[in-house]
Amino acid sequence: MERETLDVDVLVVGGGPAGLAAAYRLARLNEERGGEPLMVAVLEKARAAGAHLLSGAVLDPSALSELMPDWKDRGAPLDVPVRDDRIYFLTARRALPFPVTPPPLRNHGHHVVSLNRVVKWLGEQVEAAGVDVFTGFSGTELLYEGDRVVGVRTGDRGIDRHGERKSAFEPGVDIRARVTVLADGVRGNLTKTLIGRFDLDAGRSPQSYAIGIKELWDVDPGRLAAGSVIHTMGHPLRFEEFGGGFIYALPAGRLAVGFVAGLDYRDPLFDPHVAFQRFKRHPLVANLLAGGQMVRYGAKALPEGGWHAIPRCHVDGALIVGDAAGFLNSMRLKGIHLAMRSGMHAADVAFGAVRANDVSARRLSEYARLVEEGPIRRELYPVRNVHQSFAGGLLPGLLFSGMSLLTGGWWFRDPMPSHAGHERTRRIEQYYRGAPPEPPGVPIDRALTFDRLTNVHYSGTRHDEDQPSHLLVADTDICRTRCIEEYRNPCTRFCPANVYEIVDADAGEGKRLQINASNCVHCKTCDIMDPYQIIDWVPPEGGGGPSYEGM
Amino acid sequence: MKIAVCIKQVVTRDWPLRAAESAKWVRDDDASFEMNEPDAYALEEALRLKERHGGEVVVCSAGPSRVSQVIREALARGADRAVHVASDALSTAGADTVASALAGAMRDESFDLVLTGLQSDDQGFGQTGVVLAERLGLPHATIIMEVDVAADGGSLRVKRELESGWFQWLSLPLPALLTIQSGINQLRYATLRGIMAAKRKEIRTVPMENAEARGQRILELYVPEKASATRFIDGPAPEAARELVRLLREEARVL
Numbered sequence: 150m151e152r153e154t155l156d157v158d159v160l161v162v163g164g165g166p167a168g169l170a171a172a173y174r175l176a177r178l179n180e181e182r183g184g185e186p187l188m189v190a191v192l193e194k195a196r197a198a199g200a201h202l203l204s205g206a207v208l209d210p211s212a213l214s215e216l217m218p219d220w221k222d223r224g225a226p227l228d229v230p231v232r233d234d235r236i237y238f239l240t241a242r243r244a245l246p247f248p249v250t251p252p253p254l255r256n257h258g259h260h261v262v263s264l265n266r267v268v269k270w271l272g273e274q275v276e277a278a279g280v281d282v283f284t285g286f287s288g289t290e291l292l293y294e295g296d297r298v299v300g301v302r303t304g305d306r307g308i309d310r311h312g313e314r315k316s317a318f319e320p321g322v323d324i325r326a327r328v329t330v331l332a333d334g335v336r337g338n339l340t341k342t343l344i345g346r347f348d349l350d351a352g353r354s355p356q357s358y359a360i361g362i363k364e365l366w367d368v369d370p371g372r373l374a375a376g377s378v379i380h381t382m383g384h385p386l387r388f389e390e391f392g393g394g395f396i397y398a399l400p401a402g403r404l405a406v407g408f409v410a411g412l413d414y415r416d417p418l419f420d421p422h423v424a425f426q427r428f429k430r431h432p433l434v435a436n437l438l439a440g441g442q443m444v445r446y447g448a449k450a451l452p453e454g455g456w457h458a459i460p461r462c463h464v465d466g467a468l469i470v471g472d473a474a475g476f477l478n479s480m481r482l483k484g485i486h487l488a489m490r491s492g493m494h495a496a497d498v499a500f501g502a503v504r505a506n507d508v509s510a511r512r513l514s515e516y517a518r519l520v521e522e523g524p525i526r527r528e529l530y531p532v533r534n535v536h537q538s539f540a541g542g543l544l545p546g547l548l549f550s551g552m553s554l555l556t557g558g559w560w561f562r563d564p565m566p567s568h569a570g571h572e573r574t575r576r577i578e579q580y581y582r583g584a585p586p587e588p589p590g591v592p593i594d595r596a597l598t599f600d601r602l603t604n605v606h607y608s609g610t611r612h613d614e615d616q617p618s619h620l621l622v623a624d625t626d627i628c629r630t631r632c633i634e635e636y637r638n639p640c641t642r643f644c645p646a647n648v649y650e651i652v653d654a655d656a657g658e659g660k661r662l663q664i665n666a667s668n669c670v671h672c673k674t675c676d677i678m679d680p681y682q683i684i685d686w687v688p689p690e691g692g693g694g695p696s697y698e699g700m
Numbered sequence: 701m702k703i704a705v706c707i708k709q710v711v712t713r714d715w716p717l718r719a720a721e722s723a724k725w726v727r728d729d730d731a732s733f734e735m736n737e738p739d740a741y742a743l744e745e746a747l748r749l750k751e752r753h754g755g756e757v758v759v760c761s762a763g764p765s766r767v768s769q770v771i772r773e774a775l776a777r778g779a780d781r782a783v784h785v786a787s788d789a790l791s792t793a794g795a796d797t798v799a800s801a802l803a804g805a806m807r808d809e810s811f812d813l814v815l816t817g818l819q820s821d822d823q824g825f826g827q828t829g830v831v832l833a834e835r836l837g838l839p840h841a842t843i844i845m846e847v848d849v850a851a852d853g854g855s856l857r858v859k860r861e862l863e864s865g866w867f868q869w870l871s872l873p874l875p876a877l878l879t880i881q882s883g884i885n886q887l888r889y890a891t892l893r894g895i896m897a898a899k900r901k902e903i904r905t906v907p908m909e910n911a912e913a914r915g916q917r918i919l920e921l922y923v924p925e926k927a928s929a930t931r932f933i934d935g936p937a938p939e940a941a942r943e944l945v946r947l948l949r950e951e952a953r954v955l
Contacts, residue, residue, distance in 0.1 A: 153893065285890070609716075611712075696712065696715075
């Protein structure tokens with residue numbers, strides 16, 4: 150069967166805030182500048198725009214207002230302005246309010262949103278502006294001519310679990326583009342290969358990540374006024390662990406409840422899912438959720454490394470934007486507006502480059518200049534060492550964060566040295582120096598707390614079962630020989646969707662790894678956090694994955 | 701051959717369902733929706749018939765504006781154009797109302813063949829196709845597993861699924877209506893070119909003629925109470941076993 154090809158001027162891979170902002174900006178430029186319009190297309194692996202993304206979310210509308218000044222008239226679902234901000238330090242039983250909300254966490258003028266709904270709406274605007282948005286197609290490899298990126302190949306569809314073609318087999322399409330904008334999100338599969346091929350992170354700090362787990366709850370309306378924003382630190386995390394909880398109130402008694410845990414923990418037995426359940430059992434949270442109903446669940450990694458961890462984002466024929474590049478302000482807990490901003494910069498540069506018939510890295514380096522000289526650096530540079538400072542624990546981190554508001558983020562060593570998160574995980578015998586104690590489990594009552602499988606059900610995740618596993622583990626022998634001894638298979642804990650299970654071997658003695666790939670919520674945590682770096686997340690057949698409607 | 705395919709948009713199969721506050725329907729304000737699965741097989745069958753016999757495939761759907769999602773999906777897979785009977789009242793309507801709405805919009809098109817899915821994944825009455833046939837004055841056959849068009853193009857030979865692994869072959873003249881069983885064919889994927897082409901295809905939106913609900917209404921929708929009662933049977937094992945058999949036979953009626 151012959152492979153189809155499609156030629157476009159600019160291909161955006163990923164229909165999230167960054168990718169759609171780029172596409173919308175390109176459509177506007179087509180209109181404003183006149184002449185032969187550039188052909189723009191967006192590829193999105195989810196069945197619908199916004200179905201695979203997950204955020205709190207409190208949206209800073211600055212970038213959106215510049216992208217689309219009339220967003221209000223166009224019905225943007227930004228209906229809840231933030232009305233108050235509270236921040237608590239949690240002990241096991243008590244919630245100690247911070248006397249003042251630190252400036253980076255003040256959200257006046259921002260909006261509590263469902264990012265899924267915002268992005269779904271933005272996707273409609275992009276389509277109405279004349280851009281082809283292809284949902285249900287994953288980009289599986291970059292196409293090159295020499296060292297120039299010339300587009301993306303989409304995944305084959307209709308391959309069975311043994312790798313054989315089914316009767317509906319449909320080969321992937323080569324979409325050839327003058328400029329490819331990679332907006333494939335946190336730990337994007339294409340960006341990962343591009344960074345590897347050209348050492349784009351040479352001389353940069355290693356990217357660090359966190360995992361965010363979130364549930365939507367319906368509770369008595371009136372329990373928490375819509376627009377209320379609560380952040381917590383402390384319990385159930387220890388001082389050595391980075392992270393915290395959030396509760397954002399949407400209208401009609403809907404609460405977004407979530408927990409972010411740094412993927413740089415030392416304790417090999419740490420379990421983000423359990424930490425989230427323990428967070429919900431804290432009286433502050435439990436009282437808000439009592440009698441309510443959990444209606445949706447999801448999880449996604451987020452880039453936390455900040456300014457020093459952003460790779461070079463331009464090569465011949467391609468640009469990297471949004472979470473894929475790491476444009477996220479971990480001090481403000483915000484990335485959507487930076488993602489959109491980076492998409493807009495990329496659009497400006499790509500448009501000019503295509504018109505000038507020069508898509509070389511030199512020409513596209515204009516993008517780096519816009520990032521350097523614009524609002525992105527202004528926001529990220531002063532907090533460039535904040536996440537790294539938490540490597541020493543919560544207290545030094547808080548101290549440094551507070552100080553950096555005065556010093557502009559200066560430190561004796563800049564960048565402050567840091568390690569990739571997975572390198573910080575200690576082996577059992579290193580961390581516990583003997584038999585580890587029973588980890589702090591959590592009672593699962595299926596009212597307030599849930600097991601992973603129940604949660605996955607509420608993520609709406611669905612994959613065609615008859616396809617090859619999209620989680621490639623290079624050497625499963627390591628799992629049952631070394632990892633089980635050294636780390637006790639942390640994949641079974643850091644995966645929030647029960648994809649990885651250690652089960653009894655079919656024949657004989659011992660254990661083996663079982664991969665429940667169809668549970669995968671595409672959070673990318675395994676690709677990031679596996680201590681041996683032998684897990685490779687590749688996209689499953691297009692359309693598969695979670696369904697984060699309303700999240 | 702001019703073929704119509706009726707498709708319905710339903711809440712995604714694995715969406716966790718909850719009753720709406722009105723207790724008349726499920727909460728679907730931010731549900732995810734998809735094409736009713738049996739209708740997807742009907743569409744595929746229509747596309748295959750068109751490939752063999754030529755003609756045109758017209759997608760017909762009755763529902764609120766959100767159904768444009770499944771209409772566009774059908775156009776992307778290869779349908780030629782669409783008719784959308786638009787009304788918010790149709791989102792929870794029963795078979796009679798939907799069939800009447802469709803019939804009003806389809807009558808003047810004079811289709812040679814109308815295909816529907818066997819039933820919908822939400823209400824599951826399996827009646828829309830049958831009532832529609834009546835409204836259009838067409839002969840119909842249900843639970844169709846195979847469709848052969850006669851050489852002269854004037855009639856059909858179709859295979860129906862009966863109970864217990866039995867099948868029935870029957871012939872009927874064209875024009876006719878068939879309700880298609882899931883699994884009759886292998887669904888195709890929408891292609892990039894199909895999606896691009898779909899943008900230029902015509903979607904004719906028509907208002908619903910008679911907007912009030914007809915026939916039946918949903919009075920109440922609720923999640924069944926889970927009742928699990930455990931009863932212990934005391935006594936020595938042989939007697940307890942006899943008692944267990946008696947209870948299974950007379951009370952539980954499973955033996």
